[in-house]
Amino acid sequence: MSLPYRPIQWNESKVLYDAVIAAGIIGYLLVFAAVSLATGPRPDLPEAGALLTRASGSLAILMLHALLAIGPLSRLHPGFIVLLANRRHLGVATFLIAGTHGALATVLYHSSGAMNPLASILIGNGQVLSPYEFPFEVFGFAALLILAVLAATSHDFWIACLGLARWKRLHMLAYLAYVLLLMHTGLGTLQSSGNPIRALLLAVGAALLIWLHWKAARIERAKDAEIHQTDVDGWLRVCRAEEIPENRAVIVNAPTERVAVFRHWQGVSAISNVCAHQGGPLGEGVVEAGCVRCPWHGALYFPHTGASPPPYPKAVATFNLRVVDGVLYLHPTPNPPGTAVEPAARPVRRGSARPAATAPGSQPASGPKEGS
Numbered sequence: 001m002s003l004p005y006r007p008i009q010w011n012e013s014k015v016l017y018d019a020v021i022a023a024g025i026i027g028y029l030l031v032f033a034a035v036s037l038a039t040g041p042r043p044d045l046p047e048a049g050a051l052l053t054r055a056s057g058s059l060a061i062l063m064l065h066a067l068l069a070i071g072p073l074s075r076l077h078p079g080f081i082v083l084l085a086n087r088r089h090l091g092v093a094t095f096l097i098a099g100t101h102g103a104l105a106t107v108l109y110h111s112s113g114a115m116n117p118l119a120s121i122l123i124g125n126g127q128v129l130s131p132y133e134f135p136f137e138v139f140g141f142a143a144l145l146i147l148a149v150l151a152a153t154s155h156d157f158w159i160a161c162l163g164l165a166r167w168k169r170l171h172m173l174a175y176l177a178y179v180l181l182l183m184h185t186g187l188g189t190l191q192s193s194g195n196p197i198r199a200l201l202l203a204v205g206a207a208l209l210i211w212l213h214w215k216a217a218r219i220e221r222a223k224d225a226e227i228h229q230t231d232v233d234g235w236l237r238v239c240r241a242e243e244i245p246e247n248r249a250v251i252v253n254a255p256t257e258r259v260a261v262f263r264h265w266q267g268v269s270a271i272s273n274v275c276a277h278q279g280g281p282l283g284e285g286v287v288e289a290g291c292v293r294c295p296w297h298g299a300l301y302f303p304h305t306g307a308s309p310p311p312y313p314k315a316v317a318t319f320n321l322r323v324v325d326g327v328l329y330l331h332p333t334p335n336p337p338g339t340a341v342e343p344a345a346r347p348v349r350r351g352s353a354r355p356a357a358t359a360p361g362s363q364p365a366s367g368p369k370e371g372s
């Protein structure tokens with residue numbers, strides 16, 4: 001069965017995100033040019049080419065730092081989730097700038113000899129034993145290949161093709177690209193200028209990224225370590241229904257995965273905390289127009305079925321809940337994705353004996369918004 005390819009669904013936030021990226025790129029290049037002109041002689045054409053190579057290279061590595069920082073930052077503060085929503089656009093832009101740098105460097109430094117430019121980059125310099133002469137461009141080339149693969153597979157179509165887990169593993173290669181680029185820029189700095197400020201900036205950038213990832217991992221580990229009491233049948237104690245804020249969730253650590261327990265207009269429902277789109281934390285989302293909205297990319301799910309509203313085919317696992325003495329208990333065994341479960345602790349309307357909610361499986365009060 002072939003998967004349908006749907007072009008990018010442009011919306012206001014994506015256009016704004018891309019406009020900010022474009023403005024940032026233009027601003028950086030202008031500042032780079034102004035500083036170069038202010039601190040050095042007016043460049044001729046080859047020097048201008050070399051300047052543009054350095055400007056695009058340094059911009060690409062800066063953008064890669066931003067890309068790798070957004071994930072842990074949004075674990076540390078929800079204010080950064082807005083940057084996460086269209087992070088793939090930043091990834092593609094990073095590849096385009098890095099590709100510009102690679103192409104300029106290839107033309108400037110590898111196209112005037114008798115050797116094929118690609119062969120010149122890969123095997124033109126055999127000085128592999130000295131860091132002062134090592135062919136550092138090979139690392140840049142390898143990193144550029146990785147960035148190209150990541151940019152080419154950034155569309156949702158590839159998540160559907162490869163499956164979320166495999167797609168995520170593939171995109172972890174961004175860290176390998178980063179390490180290769182540390183070697184590329186570190187050795188390049190050593191060989192071209194030995195400029196301590198450039199080396200220091202690189203070290204600070206790497207240290208900052210390591211610290212952010214360590215801090216975010218510590219927070220996640222602490223959340224995983226929260227033990228939920230179980231009763232004799234293995235049901236996990238959650239809390240009283242009224243302790244869950246309206247249209248929000250509490251996240252429960254079941255033995256195998258995190259579960260988001262939502263209080264919504266029909267009662268309380270439990271679904272997997274992991275969004276089927278890109279693994280976003282559903283329990284940090286809200287219920288809007290009858291659907292849970294993923295905080296990362298806005299994918300929607302009915303809380304009582306775990307299924308996305310039509311025409312979206314995504315679904316996450318649901319979990320069974322029961323109420324004992326006013327306390328919610330969750331059974332940690334997931335139901336198959338999209339399985340309807342009657343909401344627990346259904347609210348009773350004042351002055352009426354009937355529950356306010358409609359039957360599970362019914363449509364939300366107003367039409368759900370489109371997922372990303």
Ligand code: HEM
Nearest residue numbers: 054057058060061098102105106137140141144185188192
């Ligand atoms: C085909 C791939 C690549 C080639 C042939 C290449 C080549 C070069 C060369 C020759 C330099 C030294 C420029 C100079 O000192 O004037 C350089 C520096 C640099 N490259 Fe690359 N590069 C490649 C890929 C990349 C990629 C993918 C990135 C980042 C995403 C990158 C980031 C940098 C940085 C940050 C510098 C130092 C810039 C500066 O002087 O401030 N390069 N590269």
